[in-house]
Amino acid sequence: MSMDMATAALRLGLVELSWTFVFQLINTLILYLILRKFLFGPVTNFMQKRENEIKNQIQHAKQLDEEAQKLKADYEAKLLLAEEEGKDVVKKYTQRAENRAFEIVKTAEAEVDNMKLNAHRELERERVKAVNELKGQISELTILAASKVVEKDLNEADHKELINKFISEVGETQWQN
Amino acid sequence: MGTEGFGPRIAFHIGNIPVSETVTVTWLIIAVLFIFSIVATRNMKKEAKGLQLIVEQIVSVINGLTKQNMGERNYMFAPFVGTLLFFIGISNIIGLLGFRPPTADLNTTMCLSITTFVLTQFFGLKSKGIGNYTKGFLQPMPLLLPLNIIGELANPVSLGFRLFGNIVAGVIIMSLLYGALGGFTEMLFGLAIPLLQAGVPAVLHIYFDLFAGLLQSFIFTMLSMVFISGAME
Numbered sequence: 001m002s003m004d005m006a007t008a009a010l011r012l013g014l015v016e017l018s019w020t021f022v023f024q025l026i027n028t029l030i031l032y033l034i035l036r037k038f039l040f041g042p043v044t045n046f047m048q049k050r051e052n053e054i055k056n057q058i059q060h061a062k063q064l065d066e067e068a069q070k071l072k073a074d075y076e077a078k079l080l081l082a083e084e085e086g087k088d089v090v091k092k093y094t095q096r097a098e099n100r101a102f103e104i105v106k107t108a109e110a111e112v113d114n115m116k117l118n119a120h121r122e123l124e125r126e127r128v129k130a131v132n133e134l135k136g137q138i139s140e141l142t143i144l145a146a147s148k149v150v151e152k153d154l155n156e157a158d159h160k161e162l163i164n165k166f167i168s169e170v171g172e173t174q175w176q177n
Numbered sequence: 178m179g180t181e182g183f184g185p186r187i188a189f190h191i192g193n194i195p196v197s198e199t200v201t202v203t204w205l206i207i208a209v210l211f212i213f214s215i216v217a218t219r220n221m222k223k224e225a226k227g228l229q230l231i232v233e234q235i236v237s238v239i240n241g242l243t244k245q246n247m248g249e250r251n252y253m254f255a256p257f258v259g260t261l262l263f264f265i266g267i268s269n270i271i272g273l274l275g276f277r278p279p280t281a282d283l284n285t286t287m288c289l290s291i292t293t294f295v296l297t298q299f300f301g302l303k304s305k306g307i308g309n310y311t312k313g314f315l316q317p318m319p320l321l322l323p324l325n326i327i328g329e330l331a332n333p334v335s336l337g338f339r340l341f342g343n344i345v346a347g348v349i350i351m352s353l354l355y356g357a358l359g360g361f362t363e364m365l366f367g368l369a370i371p372l373l374q375a376g377v378p379a380v381l382h383i384y385f386d387l388f389a390g391l392l393q394s395f396i397f398t399m400l401s402m403v404f405i406s407g408a409m410e
Contacts, residue, residue, distance in 0.1 A: 020284035
C-alpha cells in the first residue's frame with residue numbers, strides 16, 4: 001500500500017457516521033426530485049398521453065369501421081334493389097317489344113290477306129269482263145253466220161236477244177276455262 | 178480519521194466539515210443522471226426511437242415493478258423506487274471506472290435505509306391511523322411490544338449494513354488483489370510495472386462490481402418496496 005500515492009490523503013473511518021450522512025441525505029433528496037421532475041414525470045406522462053391517444057384512435061377507427069359497414073350494407077341493399085328494378089324494366093320493355101312485334105306481324109298479315117282478297121276480286125272482275133266481251137263477240141259472230149245462212153236480214157236487235165238467251169241456256173260453264 | 182485503512186478519502190473541506198469522495202462521486206452520479214434525464218426526455222416523439230425507446234423501457238419497467246410490488250394505488254412511489262435503483266445500481270458498478278462506490282460508505286447506505294424506514298413509518302401511520310398503527314406493535318400479544326419495536330428498528334440496520342457490507346467487501350478485496358498483483362509482478366519479473374494487474378482482476382470485477390452490485394441494488398429496492406407497502410396494509 002505504500003506505493004499508492006493516494007493513501008497519503010486523509011481518510012475517514014470505514015465504519016463511522018459522519019457529516020457524509022447529512023450530505024448523502026440531501027443528495028438523495030436532490031436526486032429524487034431530479035428524477036421525478038425530469039425523468040419519471042415527463043416520460044410517464046408522455047406514455048400515458050400516447051396510450052390514451054392510441055386508445056382514442058382505435059375507438060375512432062372502430063366507429064368509422066362500423067359506419068362503413070353500415071353504409072356498405074345500405075349500398076348493397078340499394079344495389080340489389082336497383083338490379084331488381086333494372087331486371088323488371090328490361091322485362092317490361094321486352095314484353096312490350098314482343099307485343100309490338102306481334103301486332104306488327106298481325107297487321108302485316110291482315111294487310112296481305114286484304115291485298116290477296118283485292119287481287120282476287122280484281123281478277124274475278126277482269127275475268128267476268130272478258131267473258132262478257134267474249135259473249136258479245138260470239139253473239140255478233142253467230143248473228144253474222146246465221147244471217148248468211150238464213151239470207152234473210154233479220155232485225156239485229158231481235159236476233160241478239162235470241163242468241164244471248166241461247167248462250168245463257170247452253171251454259172256459261174263451257175266458257176269458263 | 179487517518180491515512181491508513183479502507184475508509185473514503187477526504188476530497189476537500191467546507192470550513193471544518195470534511196467532504197469525502199463518497200459525496201463527490203455521488204455528485205457525479207447526480208450530474209450524469211440529470212444530464213441523462215434532460216437529454217433523453219428532450220423532444221419526445223410519438224414513435225419512440227433510440228434513446229427515447231430505452232428511457233421509456235426503463236421507466237415502464239420501474240413503474241411496472243412498483244405497481245406489482247406495492248399495488249396499483251401506490252403508483253406514486255415509482256420515482257422513489259427509481260431513485261433507489263438508479264442511485265444504488267450506478268454507485269455499485271461505478272467501481273469499474275475506478276471511483277470509490279458511494280455505497281461503500283455506511284453513511285450512504287444508512288441514509289438510504291433510514292429514508293426507507295421513515296417512509297415506512299410515515300405511510301404506515303398515515304394509512305392505518307394512529308390507533309391501528311400503535312395496535313400493530315401489540316400484535317399478536319402486548320408482551321411482544323419490545324420485540325416488535327426491535328424488529329422494526331432492525332429493518333433499516335440490516336438493510337443498510339447488508340448493502341454496505343457487500344460493496345465494501347468488494348472494494349477491500351479488489352484493492353488487496355491489486356496490491357498483491359503489483360507485488361507479485363515485482364517479485365516474479367523484477368519490474369516496477371504491475372503487469373499482472375491487467376486482465377487478472379477482470380473476473381473478480383465482474384463478480385463483485387457487476388453481479389453483486391446489481392443484485393444488491395435490486396435487493397435493497399425490493400425490500401424497501403416490501404417494507405413500505407407492508408406497513409400500509
